[in-house]
Amino acid sequence: MEVAVWDTYVTKKDGSVMHFDILVPEKIKDKSKIFGYGNEYLKSKEQKGQPITSKECKLCHIETLRKEWEIEIRKNGYIIVEMENCQ
Template structure:
């Protein structure tokens, strides 16, 4: 499964920076932002914001099998980087 990776930075009202990648099967920045906001709400950060340049296409990966189940179930996967819950 080919996945497109969107490097994402979100900012909580308290000033916390949440850095993660959104992985989706289509190269669609708007869809990636919507999935990012959905995920932020699911981790208790529904008020976090993503600036217009905060969710940008990074690269396409030919195979990331560790994320395939999440993508098949929800349409996207998250690769946690800095400031994300464990």
């Protein structure tokens, strides 16, 4: 399976910027669905309400699904990979 990597930067409520990737099956093209996954993640990090749009989240590249991501993507339809300042 190929996954689309959506590179995402969101300004947190404290003004710092968090960087994470939203990985979805390559066939998913609906931006509102992808942004919805990002909003679910932001809510889990107590950042609900912070904007996530095409300005903050852009398709970066397509890559082959890694084994360590497969279970979560098959279960939830996506996975978040934390990059910077996500704690």
